[in-house]
Amino acid sequence: MTEFEAQLVEKSGAPAVRWKSHAAAWMGVSRPTLDAYLAHASVGNLEQIPKAVLEMLGLLPEQTASQPKPPSVEEMVLSFAVGLVALQDEIDTHGYPRAPYPTHLQRGLDVASILKCLDGSEYPVTLADLLGVAGKPLYEWCQKLDGPVSDEFYAARLLENFEITRDCLALAERGQQDSEHVFYQAVMDCCEELGSAGQELYEAWRRTVVEVPVASGYTQLLGRHPIFMRQIGVAQRLIDTFYVRMPPVHAEAGKVLLCPSTGTRLRRVGGKLITELRDDSAQRALDMQGPKAIDYTPDVLELRRPARLFWSLPGWHEIKLMESAQQLGWEVDLWPKLDTVDLVIRKKGNAKRFAVDVKDHISAQGLARSFKRFRDYKTHVRFVVIPDYLKVLNPDYIKVFTRARASLGKEKVDLLTVSELLKLLKKAEK
Template sequence: MSPASHTPTGAHGNWLDYPDVRLVHTLAGAVIQLADLGTLSAFSLPYPAEAQRALDRTVLACLMRGVEEVPRSLPELLFWCHSRPLEDWPLDLPPDAFGPDDFLVDPEALVPTQLCHEWWIRGRDGGAAHFDREVVHTAMRLCRNASSPESYVAFRRLLVERPVLTGVERFETETDLYLAPVQELLDQCYAAVPVSYEYGGAYITCGRCLTLLTPLAGGGWWCERDRCRRRGAPPHGRTLYGAEAAGLLQLARPLRQFVTGPGRAEVELQARLTALGLQVQLWPGFDAYDLRISFPDGHVWAIDVKDWKHPGLLGRAAQPVRAEPPYDEACWVVPREQAEAHRDYLGTYRRNRLAVAGGLPLFTDDQLVTLAAARLGGARGPQLKDHSPRPQPPSKNGPDRA
């Protein structure tokens, strides 16, 4: 990534002051569109409109910076997406935007990365980019109308714990009384599984995150969750073939990305806090926030869990935790593995956190468990405080890559 031609004023300079931020949104949208149409390894003219726009704008950005090597075709642009980390693209981007392993297309599986989906979802590409939020809000409305918070919890648990359903399992959900208010919505959440997940007549789920594994051309299997891959080779969960594979369904990718993924982290964190002896409620008040933690003295924490790869985007999405059900302190939490994979994850979040967030602190899950144990051990006073130093403007000596 070339040094910025200018530096926004102040520690919280607007990302949109950098000319190529919108281009990254366009690139991410093009990659997602192409992946929805088929494999990313074979396309012919005419290119889809979004992909052609991404190619044209990338070439223009390169030419404006005097770069001789430019992608001359869509296959070359896609080659850049899986062979060059975004920090090495000749683009004018914020200094803490990307790191050395930030690709739009995974180099092994040749599918859009979690980072690509995060940039797409944070873009301004219309309703499709907000599908996950529309589904969740519709579920809230339906369950409120039915006066059944239990139905909403059952719906969220289904999306977290069963991102893959056989035909028989989908039929079983139709007889679940708790899921009755959201039955029609489930038809929009689950879709038929593409044959790209099949190998040797079988489909295999990940034993950790429960989503389907993607078979690799050179052998082996790939899990779409970044946090899962950092734990090592994905363990095999269920092997589905024959009658079980017929009519196989999986959640739409935005739901797997922004509901199932964080939901796994939420359930894991709930278990760890419950083991300390705390009362922990999942998704209280129709998902006002993720975890409501009650201490023996009546003190309450409100927690939202965010399993995002990109801390800068997370900072720019930060907003205060909703006030009801009431609580005494609140924060956001990110899985430790996610934070460790990005240099200065928490610092990058803070530097990009907007004023509207009101200083909302971010901790890793390990840090939160440590703070909870300390409070149970007698610590008093506010615990969920942002102890970080004041953010500093980007260095004038060049970009501080994160």
């Protein structure tokens, strides 16, 4: 029985016997006309049947099109992430959010309202509600989130101290252009353009974005390394890609207040100055030393937020590890071969060499999923290294990472904290 026949029998209420006569009478057509319709339907030629007849049976294309999927928790979370990134851009630029809400933020709130109506879930349905929960791990307020997003981000926070996190950016970029990759590709294009001088440019630029997240202007950045002055056009392209002029709203009494550890711009939360770096050591240094300050002028440049979160702050840990290893008498190559690893640690006369990637991921599962593998250095002892504070926050971080790698069928990787690696280096020097 074709779908046409099935719908005709169902809607006309035709009996099992002599159903065609009953159906023809219900439709108001003759039996020969109905037989013609049935013949067309049997070979799929519904376009030969009048639209009015198809509409009676609910068989018009627009009536049979698949219904849209109901909104999901994943759609809500991704919409919140994209919306919060857009909202953060508004605040960074103007100092306050402008009306109306960003489209994706409103969509997330709408989806939350629908889900609440459907199953009574207590999701945030206002911006105030969202700000109240977005600083908590997703698993605390999105228990029904599942699939790859949950696997990677279940412990992620969208906000920290009411500003977006790297995880929020990463969530917002799923299915969109990856801003971390955009910055990386911009640097790689410039390095390729310079040929043999590419490695020199790469190292100089990486150190610049780590050590000068806020600059007084182009002159300070161009003067950081001789290669910038030799290749001034390339350097200016990189500056324009990574940096943006700082709006005056971020100055206090004509000064820009900076973190004494990282050099990033400080912000006030409840009257207290807060640094963007999650590591407690940076906040302790700020509390003890107070902020650094530079004069605000319209020429002041600041790293764009994704560049700070994906490049500058993680790079701070890489440079600190390099300095600690050097203090122990080891030689360190930083970002060798255009960053195939973060550090190669070696010592003349010592057979052991270490290849290290430093990762500052709040989620052990997220790191397990995102870290692919070491591409080289098979003759080296290879480690992924995390800042100590991550293990303080989650004592089972390494165990969770190892189990997650195994469950994903990924190559086994040894994970250490910075302190554990430094202890290993002390033993290896004997």
